[in-house]
Amino acid sequence: MASRPSGTSPLSRRALMRNAAAAGISIVGLDLLAACGGSSGSNVTFSTNELPAASNPAQVKIYQNYVQAFEQNHKGVHINALADAYNTQTYFTKAAARSQEDLVDAPFTDPQLMIARGTVADISSQAKQQSFFNSYTQSALAIASSGGKVFGLPYAGYQLGLMFNISLIKAAGLDPNTPPKTWDDFRAYAKQIASKTGVPGYVELTNQNTGGWHLTNWIYTGGGDLESGSGSSAKAVFSNDVAVAWLKNLQAMKFQDHSVFNDVLVGYNDALQIFGTGKAAMVVEASDTLPALQTAYQADMKNIGLWPMPQSPSNPGNATLSGGHVYVFKAGDSSDVLSAAVDWASYYRFDLTVIENSTVQAAASGLPVGFPTATIFTGSYQEQLLGISKKYANLPVDNYTLYANSGLSLRPEPPVQTQAMYGALDSVVQAVLGSGSAEPQAELNKAQQAFQATLSSGG
């Protein structure tokens, strides 16, 4: 939610101040706020991986200002910030040599594997001392917790929803304010779009583990499960009726209605490109792709809306999958280092005034602000977060109200060998979309059998 400015225009300090003053916030008082954490007293150094890339000097400067403010009020703490954006391969390689950074900003999908492999530290005691900690929802906590212990601090969650191209929807004679509530509605919408406008109504992601990711999401909307149990006794259970029902639906959409985008291999960036250039009318995405659509593909933000996920007609799960960012900490660090790092995370990511400042800066530099985030928090903290977002929003927030107020519950991803499972499910989705005669049940059985071997071996 607190998106960092990406320096699309050189941001002069004076311009920043001017905008900040207009917004009624004084950035000069940053260092006073940093004092809230209290100083740790001893000499502690820790490294982080979230320094913005050197190609964005404005962003780097802003980050370093926050670092300086923090260090001034925590005497003895020194932060060594590195521009080492998260990459699964490099993270696990470094972790093998115990040389990963102390504080790592990682996506939601990886913490469970990190916990299983023991590369992250138990921060339960430090986390519980933070004021915002109690505002976490249960499902948010589950993302980076295991066995009652907390290993990470999620921030900026995004739930998956149905993103749609407003003009294409209207051209097909549909109403942007009436979302498809069930799979059947959804199928009908796609069919109508395809027949009235000639543009495929829907594009499904199928590659680079996104196929499995999305299939999991659809299964959740049908109340289905993918894994049961944990650890080496976990069982793959995704070959179930809900999955078969959805896949049959998808297959019918493709081969009977001809409303699904033709390509069988569609990856994350492919889908953004396809949707962003108007080659498909609907796609399942999380709201955090809005910045990418605006900046990278220069899509017209007024033309993009978000609906909540359609649910299964027979067995609505009233749920959806979420994505987002989480802070994790290096296993083996001393409690001093962990405390300092958690304090920093608490300051930079969760302190309301810092969040507000970041939002102001983001809005000032033209970045999209105001897209709805998943509710990983509840209570007054969540209220305040929403307030900030609304105040500085520069996106057409009305396009997302239905999505934001959907009330769907957030289910975390299946924890054991998530990426490997997604990879196995990719093939299922590809097979179903590749041929009208592919049997969803058979494909699911095949994948489940293969994946079970991975689960049983303990990975």
Place this chain on the structure above:
Amino acid sequence: MQQTIRWRRRTMRQQDADSYERSIVSALEWDKPSFKVARWVMFGLLLLGTTLTVGPLLWMATGALKPAIEIFRTPPEIWPSTVEWSNYVRAWQQLNSLRYLLNTAVLAAVAVVLQLAVSATAAYSLSKLKPIFSNVLLFFFLSTLMVPAIAYLIPQYFTVVHLPIFGISLINSWWAIWLPEAANAFNIIILKSFFDTIPNELSEAAKIDGANSLQIFLRIILPNSLPALAVVSMFTIFATWKDFLWPLLVLNDPNSQNVSVSLYQQAIAQNSYQPLNVLLAGFVIATIPPIIIFLIFQRQIMRGVVTTGLKG
């Protein structure tokens, strides 16, 4: 020794005149009318082939000028509706291009020197000197090509983090790039194959004149293999240029990184969100120095040194 060199130069000059023009088809034959059709066909097919390779570069270059939403339009349009030269300017600024290009240039230059010091010497030994165990060693070198690099990526990283015996860490130092890269069995094997084609009589004659191995290496073998050396050097330069996973791992200091890593951070890393056209502009800029380097080096392949008629 001197005699050998003088003799080589003399025969070279003798042959230069017609060897330059002469390969399978002589100059005379080439101009014959019966050849005209064949000439045009060959030329035409080659040109057609190059559209496949030059076309993409042009697409990149013009794509960088288009508004992002037009780049992937199908059917494709060659010229953008509105030309945005500013994308190139932005790409240059945001890439912090000069520093990264300089970094990459230094990395590549030293890599080439090291490559020659390691691979050429080994190839010379395996080809001409053939000490004991050389066949075994050749096989050990070859075997390194048969192991997938991913399988020993992590142990290799360990080695760099904590060098065995010496116990030092190479992280953040350019030696972490140079040293593993110098271990390139492909170059050794290619160079060995080229050295094999240099007739032994040349080095025999030099030995009679009293030259030692080093002198033979420097004065006879190397000068006679300039095309092969040029090719190997080029491969090394471009490998250094494109390499990004390993520098991403071992170079944490952004000031010491190379162009590919910085482009990667821009394109793929989270929250970077560069507009697609600016990104393409960055790629085009990153491609220009290799092209220039290529044009400089490729002359070496053209005017090769011809071996004497002793062969065959």
Place this chain on the structure above:
Amino acid sequence: MVTLKHPALAQPETRTTSWARPLARFMQRNGAGLLFLTPAILVFAFFVWYPMVYGFVLSFQKNAFYGTPSFVGFQNYLFVLHDFNFWTAWRNSALYALYGLLIGYLIPIVLAVVINEVRRGQGYFRLAFYLPVIVPPIVTVFLWRYLYEHDGGLINSLLSLVHIGPQPWLQSPGTALPSLVIVTTWANMGGTVLIYLAALQGIPAQLYEAAEIDGSTVWQRIRHITLPQMRGIMLILLLIQLIATVQIFTEPYTLTNGGPDHATLTVMLMIYQYAFASGNFGAASALGVILFLVLVVLSLGYFGITRRFNRGVE
């Protein structure tokens, strides 16, 4: 002539130790050779052989990096062998190698010979065919996705101009693998063309002169002079290209990632997935060792055949 054999004038050898002379002989014969090999041996030992051996040891362990490692004997190998997709991956890698040789081996040779012949524009052609090697891999991915797109992609659009229907290219299991091979050939042939061009420079002109005087045709000259002269480099590149093709990773990973439906799942991809999707480094190493053994057997067989071939010819 009487030779004085006074003990004081005895040969020096009797004064030195018994191993000095053979050692001196050894050094004279092999010293220079070994000295020249030292840089390579050092670099390889530290940065390749040691990690390789380490990796080999890892294939017998579980949890080698994270947590407490434990020796599990051949468990990783059994796991890999029983993987559902094991044989699919080998079949795909073999097919890939086959297509790669058919498409990617002959084309560079032909290109090099032709480029070497044309009188004008050699420099341009050399650069043009090398460009794909210089282009960053990310652009290659963008580009070929765009070219291969089913509806409106460049290739299908061109085909429709000559009334050929749109091809599925990467999207169908039957055509995905050859389509990938086209991409990797395109991306890598420039280097091989250069190597052959360099080799062509070394062919003495007199041979062609003599052949022409003898009245041979262009084809005969190619068959009897060009190809035999290049035989050494052609043979070794055949082996190296075979080995390299089996280990191609970047393009398959970024374009298809094993899809559609395992049609392009290669052994390399499986190794990567074991290592970084499952975090199971033991299995990744085990499969790597298996791949290594297969390639070793292949090369040994290859050397056996070529040596017999060489001996037969010479």
